[in-house]
Amino acid sequence: MKKYLITGCAGFIGSNFVYYMLRRHQDILMVNLDKLTYAGNLENLKDAEGDPRHTFVQGDICDRPLVEKLFSQYDFDYVINFAAESHVDRSISNPGLFVQTNVQGTVNLLQCAKEAWLRDGVWAEEKKFVQVSTDEVYGSLGDEGYFTETTPLCPHSPYSASKASADLFVMAFHDTYGMPVNITRCSNNYGPYQFPEKLIPLMINNVKHHKPLPVYGDGMNVRDWLYVEDHCKAIDLVAQGGRPGQVYNVGGHNERPNIFIVKTIIAQLHDRLQDDAINETLIHYVADRLGHDRRYGIDPAKIRQELGWYPETPFEQGIVKTIDWYLCHETWMDHVTSGDYQKYYEAMYKNR
Numbered sequence: 001m002k003k004y005l006i007t008g009c010a011g012f013i014g015s016n017f018v019y020y021m022l023r024r025h026q027d028i029l030m031v032n033l034d035k036l037t038y039a040g041n042l043e044n045l046k047d048a049e050g051d052p053r054h055t056f057v058q059g060d061i062c063d064r065p066l067v068e069k070l071f072s073q074y075d076f077d078y079v080i081n082f083a084a085e086s087h088v089d090r091s092i093s094n095p096g097l098f099v100q101t102n103v104q105g106t107v108n109l110l111q112c113a114k115e116a117w118l119r120d121g122v123w124a125e126e127k128k129f130v131q132v133s134t135d136e137v138y139g140s141l142g143d144e145g146y147f148t149e150t151t152p153l154c155p156h157s158p159y160s161a162s163k164a165s166a167d168l169f170v171m172a173f174h175d176t177y178g179m180p181v182n183i184t185r186c187s188n189n190y191g192p193y194q195f196p197e198k199l200i201p202l203m204i205n206n207v208k209h210h211k212p213l214p215v216y217g218d219g220m221n222v223r224d225w226l227y228v229e230d231h232c233k234a235i236d237l238v239a240q241g242g243r244p245g246q247v248y249n250v251g252g253h254n255e256r257p258n259i260f261i262v263k264t265i266i267a268q269l270h271d272r273l274q275d276d277a278i279n280e281t282l283i284h285y286v287a288d289r290l291g292h293d294r295r296y297g298i299d300p301a302k303i304r305q306e307l308g309w310y311p312e313t314p315f316e317q318g319i320v321k322t323i324d325w326y327l328c329h330e331t332w333m334d335h336v337t338s339g340d341y342q343k344y345y346e347a348m349y350k351n352r
């Protein structure tokens with residue numbers, strides 16, 4: 001039986017990954033470690049409750065004694081590190097927290113994995129540390145071209161700088177000690193359980209409540225959207241078959257300007273809810289994000305050629321599934337937007 005330490009499992013992609021693995025693999029054990037920050041929510045794992053193949057531990061990836069204890073208790077074969085502070089806007093207000101979790105937390109996990117897996121100068125067999133990273137580490141593209149695995153790192157936001165730093169530490173553990181690692185760098189994800197600070201769930205929630213839709217700048221920044229399950233499939237393939245020491249870019253050639261996404265959500269919800277108050281007058285162009293990257297676009301040739309990965313959900317299907325999910329999970333949205341979320345929203349959007 002393969003044993004996994006999965007960090008950040010109560011967040012958006014982590015929880016989708018837990019469900020993906022439970023559907024795909026019978027003979028596994030997943031220990032799910034999450035601090036339960038504002039972005040982590042045990043409701044996200046509710047449908048896995050009672051399944052003996054996973055167990056939840058509340059804790060911080062920076063907590064060395066805790067992570068060491070988990071390694072000695074479970075003798076993990078894989079670490080999949082999703083845990084992070086993940087929102088660019090928050091990183092602009094509080095970069096220090098991003099260094100702590102994304103850089104120091106990752107280094108702590110690497111040290112604990114090395115301690116457990118490297119004995120008398122020999123690495124235990126069939127171990128793997130997978131760092132879930134982002135295309136944002138490559139910086140911003142112009143109108144042409146794509147990020148490949150050899151594109152130089154050029155992060156602009158405190159978020160992407162912290163993720164790039166973590167990536168460098170992961171590679172340093174491979175190059176210095178020979179640790180079996182992979183890094184995945186994926187484009188923007190969308191789907192169920194995404195916290196409504198991110199573009200798609202924020203817009204769905206605001207449209208539903210007839211609230212203004214804050215579009216940054218001219219709305220023409222481009223993101224390369226991937227349905228979250230396709231990202232989960234890529235991480236599973238990389239964990240099983242990725243060559244040690246390699247980076248794999250993940251993206252589905254689904255580039256859309258932000259304003260296209262916002263108008264799609266308006267049109268879908270207008271039709272679904274038969275509500276004429278849902279229309280494009282809700283769009284409000286607001287002050288741009290500082291250092292706003294213009295365009296991201298992934299070249300996924302390497303993961304396709306080496307591991308046979310391809311995206312299964314076209315954007316037109318994925319966005320309908322996603323809107324359906326949020327419409328069917330109003331209680332979830334009510335819970336995550338109560339309390340602190342209102343304060344966050346006020347502070348982030350009031351003076352734009």
Ligand code: NAD
Nearest residue numbers: 008010011012013035036037039040060061084086188189
């Ligand atoms: P998220 O913010 O939804 O979830 C992050 C999770 O990490 C939360 O459950 C939170 O409680 C947990 N966490 C935060 N600090 C922690 C700590 N110190 N110890 C333990 N747990 C902690 O993020 P997400 O969107 O699910 O992203 C997951 C990973 O994927 C991140 O590493 C992110 O950089 C990367 N990524 C995200 C995207 C995207 O579009 N969302 C794209 C590419 C890569």
Ligand code: TYD
Nearest residue numbers: 088188197198199202214215216221223258
């Ligand atoms: P986001 O979901 O925060 O992801 P990232 O910054 O990691 O790409 O933002 C996606 C795009 O949407 C980005 O170009 C910023 C833009 N955006 C808005 O225009 N308005 C918003 O309220 C938010 C949250 C994002």
